[in-house]
Amino acid sequence: MAKVTVKNDNQTVEVPDGSLLAELDGKTSILFACKSGSCGSCKCKVLEGKENLEPPNDVEQSGLATFGTDPEDRLLCVAKIKKGSVKVEY
Ligand code: FES
Incomplete structure (x- = not known):
């Protein structure tokens, strides 16, 4: 299981390795x-562990071109975690 820490919630949630981070829906704020x-709406800045995320796919790159303001921003609904730990904030 991979772990995602949401700084705003001061909470860590486990998700299956290789899953889309839309898995966090309803489990975090x-x-x-x-x-x-x-x-x-799901745009977050990756504070730690960005190497544990798959690179943005075409859909995410398009969304980030519109909504991203920081090079560390990701759209979690379409971002996939490989394994390990990631820390994000929104
Ligand atoms: S939920 Fe709309 S961009 Fe992620």
Whole structure:
């Protein structure tokens, strides 16, 4: 299991290795409105462990071009974790 820490919640949630981080919906305070990379509600900054995420796919890159303001931003609904630990904040 991989671990995602949400700084805003001071909470760590376990998700299966290789899963989309839309898995966090309902388990943290991160808002997932569209789950398709098109609304920006799930945008988070990766504070630690960015190497444990798959690179942004085309959908995420398109969304980040619209909503991303920081090079460490990711859209968690369409971001996939490989394994290990990641720490994010929104
Ligand atoms: S929930 Fe809309 S972009 Fe992630």
